Amino acid sequence: MDSKKNSSSPFPAISFPTPGQMMWRRTIHHWGFLLGAGILAVILVVALLAPYLAPCDPYHQDLAHRLINPIWHADGTWKHPLGTDGLGRDYLSRLLYGARISLLIGFAAMSISAVIGASMGVAAGYFGGRVDVVVSFLITTRLALPVILVALAVVALVGGSLPMVITVLGLLIWDRFAVVMRSTTQQLRSADYINAAKATGCSTMRIIFGELLPNILNNLIVVATLEMARAILLEAALSFLGMGVQPPLPSWGLMISEGKEFMFFTPWLIVIPGTVLFMLVLAINLLGDGIRDITAPEGRS
Numbered sequence: 206m207d208s209k210k211n212s213s214s215p216f217p218a219i220s221f222p223t224p225g226q227m228m229w230r231r232t233i234h235h236w237g238f239l240l241g242a243g244i245l246a247v248i249l250v251v252a253l254l255a256p257y258l259a260p261c262d263p264y265h266q267d268l269a270h271r272l273i274n275p276i277w278h279a280d281g282t283w284k285h286p287l288g289t290d291g292l293g294r295d296y297l298s299r300l301l302y303g304a305r306i307s308l309l310i311g312f313a314a315m316s317i318s319a320v321i322g323a324s325m326g327v328a329a330g331y332f333g334g335r336v337d338v339v340v341s342f343l344i345t346t347r348l349a350l351p352v353i354l355v356a357l358a359v360v361a362l363v364g365g366s367l368p369m370v371i372t373v374l375g376l377l378i379w380d381r382f383a384v385v386m387r388s389t390t391q392q393l394r395s396a397d398y399i400n401a402a403k404a405t406g407c408s409t410m411r412i413i414f415g416e417l418l419p420n421i422l423n424n425l426i427v428v429a430t431l432e433m434a435r436a437i438l439l440e441a442a443l444s445f446l447g448m449g450v451q452p453p454l455p456s457w458g459l460m461i462s463e464g465k466e467f468m469f470f471t472p473w474l475i476v477i478p479g480t481v482l483f484m485l486v487l488a489i490n491l492l493g494d495g496i497r498d499i500t501a502p503e504g505r506s
Contacts, residue, residue, distance in 0.1 A: 238495020317375025322382025330390025
Protein backbone atom coordinates (compact mmCIF):
# COMPACT_ATOMS: atom_id res chain seq x y z
CA MET A 206 0.00 0.00 0.00
CA ASP A 207 2.75 2.42 0.96
CA SER A 208 4.76 1.68 -2.18
CA LYS A 209 1.74 2.39 -4.36
CA LYS A 210 1.12 5.68 -2.59
CA ASN A 211 4.73 6.74 -2.98
CA SER A 212 4.80 5.83 -6.66
CA SER A 213 1.79 8.00 -7.47
CA SER A 214 2.66 11.59 -8.35
CA PRO A 215 1.03 14.33 -6.25
CA PHE A 216 0.87 16.60 -9.34
CA PRO A 217 -1.94 16.23 -11.89
CA ALA A 218 -1.04 15.05 -15.39
CA ILE A 219 -0.56 17.84 -17.93
CA SER A 220 -2.32 17.33 -21.25
CA PHE A 221 -1.01 19.31 -24.20
CA PRO A 222 -3.37 20.28 -27.03
CA THR A 223 -2.98 18.56 -30.37
CA PRO A 224 -2.02 20.58 -33.48
CA GLY A 225 -5.62 20.35 -34.65
CA GLN A 226 -6.92 21.73 -31.37
CA MET A 227 -4.40 24.58 -31.43
CA MET A 228 -5.42 25.49 -34.99
CA TRP A 229 -9.09 25.41 -34.02
CA ARG A 230 -8.43 27.74 -31.07
CA ARG A 231 -6.56 30.18 -33.30
CA THR A 232 -9.40 30.03 -35.81
CA ILE A 233 -12.24 30.81 -33.41
CA HIS A 234 -10.25 33.67 -31.82
CA HIS A 235 -9.14 35.29 -35.09
CA TRP A 236 -11.80 37.94 -35.70
CA GLY A 237 -10.37 38.96 -39.09
CA PHE A 238 -10.62 35.42 -40.45
CA LEU A 239 -14.14 34.95 -39.09
CA LEU A 240 -15.31 38.30 -40.45
CA GLY A 241 -13.80 37.68 -43.89
CA ALA A 242 -15.13 34.13 -44.06
CA GLY A 243 -18.59 35.28 -42.99
CA ILE A 244 -18.84 38.07 -45.56
CA LEU A 245 -17.47 35.86 -48.33
CA ALA A 246 -19.87 33.06 -47.40
CA VAL A 247 -22.84 35.44 -47.58
CA ILE A 248 -21.77 36.76 -50.99
CA LEU A 249 -21.19 33.21 -52.25
CA VAL A 250 -24.63 32.06 -51.09
CA VAL A 251 -26.23 35.12 -52.65
CA ALA A 252 -24.45 34.43 -55.93
CA LEU A 253 -25.56 30.79 -55.97
CA LEU A 254 -29.16 31.61 -55.07
CA ALA A 255 -29.42 34.69 -57.30
CA PRO A 256 -32.17 33.18 -59.54
CA TYR A 257 -34.31 32.57 -56.43
CA LEU A 258 -33.52 35.82 -54.59
CA ALA A 259 -33.74 38.26 -57.50
CA PRO A 260 -37.19 39.91 -57.61
CA CYS A 261 -36.99 40.63 -61.37
CA ASP A 262 -35.17 39.65 -64.52
CA PRO A 263 -31.82 41.51 -64.40
CA TYR A 264 -31.93 42.03 -68.18
CA HIS A 265 -35.50 43.32 -68.45
CA GLN A 266 -35.67 46.99 -69.48
CA ASP A 267 -38.58 49.27 -68.65
CA LEU A 268 -37.95 52.86 -69.71
CA ALA A 269 -41.23 53.96 -68.16
CA HIS A 270 -39.83 53.11 -64.71
CA ARG A 271 -36.21 54.24 -65.05
CA LEU A 272 -34.23 55.75 -62.15
CA ILE A 273 -36.71 54.75 -59.45
CA ASN A 274 -35.31 55.61 -56.02
CA PRO A 275 -34.45 52.88 -53.46
CA ILE A 276 -36.82 51.92 -50.68
CA TRP A 277 -35.27 54.31 -48.13
CA HIS A 278 -36.43 57.27 -50.21
CA ALA A 279 -39.93 58.64 -49.75
CA ASP A 280 -41.03 57.58 -53.24
CA GLY A 281 -39.32 54.18 -53.09
CA THR A 282 -41.22 50.95 -53.72
CA TRP A 283 -40.77 47.38 -52.51
CA LYS A 284 -41.17 46.18 -56.09
CA HIS A 285 -37.67 47.55 -56.67
CA PRO A 286 -36.00 47.68 -53.22
CA LEU A 287 -32.78 49.20 -54.59
CA GLY A 288 -34.46 51.14 -57.35
CA THR A 289 -33.81 50.88 -61.08
CA ASP A 290 -30.99 52.05 -63.33
CA GLY A 291 -31.03 54.34 -66.36
CA LEU A 292 -32.68 51.66 -68.50
CA GLY A 293 -35.31 50.69 -65.95
CA ARG A 294 -33.65 47.42 -64.90
CA ASP A 295 -34.09 46.27 -61.32
CA TYR A 296 -30.90 47.21 -59.46
CA LEU A 297 -31.14 44.54 -56.76
CA SER A 298 -31.45 41.78 -59.36
CA ARG A 299 -28.44 43.07 -61.28
CA LEU A 300 -26.48 43.36 -58.03
CA LEU A 301 -27.21 39.74 -57.10
CA TYR A 302 -26.29 38.42 -60.53
CA GLY A 303 -23.21 40.67 -60.55
CA ALA A 304 -21.83 38.68 -57.61
CA ARG A 305 -21.63 35.67 -59.92
CA ILE A 306 -19.61 37.59 -62.49
CA SER A 307 -17.13 38.96 -59.95
CA LEU A 308 -16.59 35.64 -58.18
CA LEU A 309 -16.28 33.74 -61.46
CA ILE A 310 -13.72 36.15 -62.90
CA GLY A 311 -11.75 36.33 -59.65
CA PHE A 312 -11.56 32.58 -59.12
CA ALA A 313 -10.95 31.65 -62.76
CA ALA A 314 -8.25 34.28 -63.34
CA MET A 315 -6.59 33.37 -60.04
CA SER A 316 -6.57 29.67 -60.96
CA ILE A 317 -4.91 30.33 -64.33
CA SER A 318 -2.29 32.60 -62.81
CA ALA A 319 -1.67 30.15 -59.94
CA VAL A 320 -0.90 27.29 -62.31
CA ILE A 321 1.46 29.43 -64.37
CA GLY A 322 3.19 31.30 -61.56
CA ALA A 323 3.46 28.43 -59.09
CA SER A 324 4.90 26.08 -61.73
CA MET A 325 7.51 28.62 -62.76
CA GLY A 326 8.39 29.56 -59.19
CA VAL A 327 8.75 25.98 -57.95
CA ALA A 328 10.83 25.01 -61.00
CA ALA A 329 13.14 28.00 -60.56
CA GLY A 330 13.55 27.50 -56.83
CA TYR A 331 14.09 23.73 -56.95
CA PHE A 332 16.32 23.32 -60.00
CA GLY A 333 18.14 26.68 -59.92
CA GLY A 334 20.82 27.32 -62.53
CA ARG A 335 19.62 28.18 -66.01
CA VAL A 336 16.01 27.50 -65.12
CA ASP A 337 16.22 30.10 -62.37
CA VAL A 338 17.84 32.60 -64.74
CA VAL A 339 15.11 32.18 -67.35
CA VAL A 340 12.28 32.41 -64.82
CA SER A 341 13.85 35.44 -63.15
CA PHE A 342 14.09 37.13 -66.54
CA LEU A 343 10.42 36.39 -67.25
CA ILE A 344 9.40 37.73 -63.84
CA THR A 345 11.39 40.92 -64.37
CA THR A 346 9.88 41.37 -67.81
CA ARG A 347 6.38 40.87 -66.47
CA LEU A 348 6.93 43.33 -63.61
CA ALA A 349 8.07 45.96 -66.11
CA LEU A 350 4.68 45.81 -67.86
CA PRO A 351 1.76 47.70 -66.25
CA VAL A 352 -1.10 45.24 -65.94
CA ILE A 353 -3.97 47.62 -66.59
CA LEU A 354 -2.41 49.13 -69.73
CA VAL A 355 -1.53 45.75 -71.22
CA ALA A 356 -5.02 44.43 -70.42
CA LEU A 357 -6.62 47.48 -72.02
CA ALA A 358 -4.51 47.08 -75.17
CA VAL A 359 -5.20 43.35 -75.52
CA VAL A 360 -8.94 43.66 -74.86
CA ALA A 361 -9.19 46.59 -77.27
CA LEU A 362 -7.54 44.51 -80.01
CA VAL A 363 -9.27 41.19 -79.41
CA GLY A 364 -12.59 42.35 -77.97
CA GLY A 365 -14.12 42.44 -74.53
CA SER A 366 -15.98 39.32 -73.46
CA LEU A 367 -16.18 37.30 -70.27
CA PRO A 368 -13.84 34.47 -71.40
CA MET A 369 -11.39 36.98 -72.89
CA VAL A 370 -11.25 39.07 -69.70
CA ILE A 371 -10.61 35.94 -67.62
CA THR A 372 -7.85 34.76 -69.97
CA VAL A 373 -6.13 38.14 -70.16
CA LEU A 374 -6.15 38.64 -66.39
CA GLY A 375 -5.00 35.08 -65.76
CA LEU A 376 -2.01 35.57 -68.07
CA LEU A 377 -1.03 38.87 -66.44
CA ILE A 378 -1.16 38.38 -62.67
CA TRP A 379 1.04 35.31 -62.19
CA ASP A 380 4.15 37.25 -61.09
CA ARG A 381 3.39 37.24 -57.36
CA PHE A 382 2.86 33.48 -57.41
CA ALA A 383 6.21 33.00 -59.15
CA VAL A 384 8.13 35.28 -56.77
CA VAL A 385 6.70 33.79 -53.57
CA MET A 386 6.94 30.17 -54.71
CA ARG A 387 10.51 30.67 -55.94
CA SER A 388 11.77 32.14 -52.67
CA THR A 389 9.88 29.59 -50.54
CA THR A 390 11.16 26.67 -52.60
CA GLN A 391 14.74 27.93 -52.36
CA GLN A 392 14.42 27.91 -48.57
CA LEU A 393 13.06 24.36 -48.42
CA ARG A 394 15.00 22.54 -51.14
CA SER A 395 17.89 21.86 -48.73
CA ALA A 396 15.66 20.73 -45.85
CA ASP A 397 16.35 17.39 -44.19
CA TYR A 398 13.17 15.73 -45.39
CA ILE A 399 13.95 16.74 -49.00
CA ASN A 400 17.45 15.28 -48.71
CA ALA A 401 16.03 12.15 -47.10
CA ALA A 402 13.60 11.72 -49.98
CA LYS A 403 16.45 12.08 -52.47
CA ALA A 404 18.53 9.55 -50.56
CA THR A 405 15.76 6.97 -50.68
CA GLY A 406 15.58 7.29 -54.47
CA CYS A 407 12.33 9.23 -54.83
CA SER A 408 11.73 10.77 -58.22
CA THR A 409 11.77 14.53 -58.76
CA MET A 410 8.00 14.65 -59.27
CA ARG A 411 7.48 12.61 -56.11
CA ILE A 412 9.63 15.02 -54.11
CA ILE A 413 7.95 18.14 -55.52
CA PHE A 414 4.33 16.97 -55.20
CA GLY A 415 4.72 14.76 -52.13
CA GLU A 416 7.24 16.62 -49.98
CA LEU A 417 7.63 20.19 -51.21
CA LEU A 418 4.15 21.38 -52.19
CA PRO A 419 2.40 20.34 -48.93
CA ASN A 420 4.86 22.51 -47.01
CA ILE A 421 4.36 25.62 -49.16
CA LEU A 422 0.62 25.23 -49.57
CA ASN A 423 -0.25 27.85 -46.94
CA ASN A 424 1.83 30.47 -48.77
CA LEU A 425 0.13 29.49 -52.03
CA ILE A 426 -3.32 29.91 -50.47
CA VAL A 427 -2.48 33.36 -49.10
CA VAL A 428 -1.17 34.56 -52.47
CA ALA A 429 -4.23 33.05 -54.16
CA THR A 430 -6.59 35.12 -52.01
CA LEU A 431 -4.63 38.30 -52.74
CA GLU A 432 -4.61 37.63 -56.48
CA MET A 433 -8.30 36.78 -56.52
CA ALA A 434 -9.09 40.16 -54.98
CA ARG A 435 -6.69 41.79 -57.43
CA ALA A 436 -8.40 40.13 -60.40
CA ILE A 437 -11.81 41.32 -59.21
CA LEU A 438 -10.57 44.91 -58.93
CA LEU A 439 -8.89 44.75 -62.33
CA GLU A 440 -12.08 43.44 -63.93
CA ALA A 441 -14.04 46.24 -62.30
CA ALA A 442 -11.53 48.79 -63.62
CA LEU A 443 -11.68 47.34 -67.14
CA SER A 444 -15.47 47.27 -67.10
CA PHE A 445 -15.59 50.83 -65.78
CA LEU A 446 -13.42 51.91 -68.72
CA GLY A 447 -15.66 50.02 -71.15
CA MET A 448 -13.06 47.37 -72.00
CA GLY A 449 -14.16 44.59 -69.69
CA VAL A 450 -17.40 42.69 -69.43
CA GLN A 451 -19.78 44.04 -72.03
CA PRO A 452 -23.45 44.98 -71.55
CA PRO A 453 -25.95 43.67 -70.69
CA LEU A 454 -24.00 41.41 -68.27
CA PRO A 455 -24.48 42.74 -64.71
CA SER A 456 -20.88 43.30 -63.70
CA TRP A 457 -20.34 45.49 -60.64
CA GLY A 458 -17.67 47.51 -62.43
CA LEU A 459 -19.99 47.98 -65.39
CA MET A 460 -22.79 49.06 -63.06
CA ILE A 461 -20.51 51.75 -61.62
CA SER A 462 -19.62 52.86 -65.14
CA GLU A 463 -23.26 53.04 -66.19
CA GLY A 464 -24.18 54.97 -63.05
CA LYS A 465 -21.53 57.68 -63.39
CA GLU A 466 -23.79 59.59 -65.80
CA PHE A 467 -26.33 60.11 -63.01
CA MET A 468 -23.95 60.40 -60.05
CA PHE A 469 -24.99 63.97 -59.16
CA PHE A 470 -28.71 63.17 -59.03
CA THR A 471 -28.79 59.46 -58.09
CA PRO A 472 -25.48 58.73 -56.34
CA TRP A 473 -26.73 55.40 -55.04
CA LEU A 474 -26.20 53.96 -58.54
CA ILE A 475 -22.46 54.18 -57.80
CA VAL A 476 -22.47 53.84 -54.01
CA ILE A 477 -24.29 50.48 -53.90
CA PRO A 478 -22.12 48.46 -56.34
CA GLY A 479 -19.01 50.25 -55.06
CA THR A 480 -19.83 49.25 -51.49
CA VAL A 481 -20.44 45.57 -52.26
CA LEU A 482 -17.27 45.48 -54.38
CA PHE A 483 -15.33 46.93 -51.43
CA MET A 484 -16.87 44.37 -49.06
CA LEU A 485 -15.97 41.48 -51.35
CA VAL A 486 -12.35 42.54 -51.75
CA LEU A 487 -12.06 43.26 -48.01
CA ALA A 488 -13.48 39.82 -47.15
CA ILE A 489 -11.05 38.02 -49.45
CA ASN A 490 -8.06 39.90 -48.02
CA LEU A 491 -9.16 39.31 -44.42
CA LEU A 492 -9.61 35.62 -45.21
CA GLY A 493 -6.14 35.33 -46.74
CA ASP A 494 -4.47 37.17 -43.87
CA GLY A 495 -6.35 34.99 -41.38
CA ILE A 496 -5.24 31.80 -43.12
CA ARG A 497 -1.64 33.02 -42.89
CA ASP A 498 -1.95 33.68 -39.16
CA ILE A 499 -3.69 30.39 -38.43
CA THR A 500 -1.46 28.07 -40.45
CA ALA A 501 1.89 29.74 -39.68
CA PRO A 502 1.54 31.79 -36.48
CA GLU A 503 5.27 31.65 -35.77
CA GLY A 504 5.85 34.23 -38.50
CA ARG A 505 3.59 36.83 -36.87
CA SER A 506 3.96 38.84 -33.71
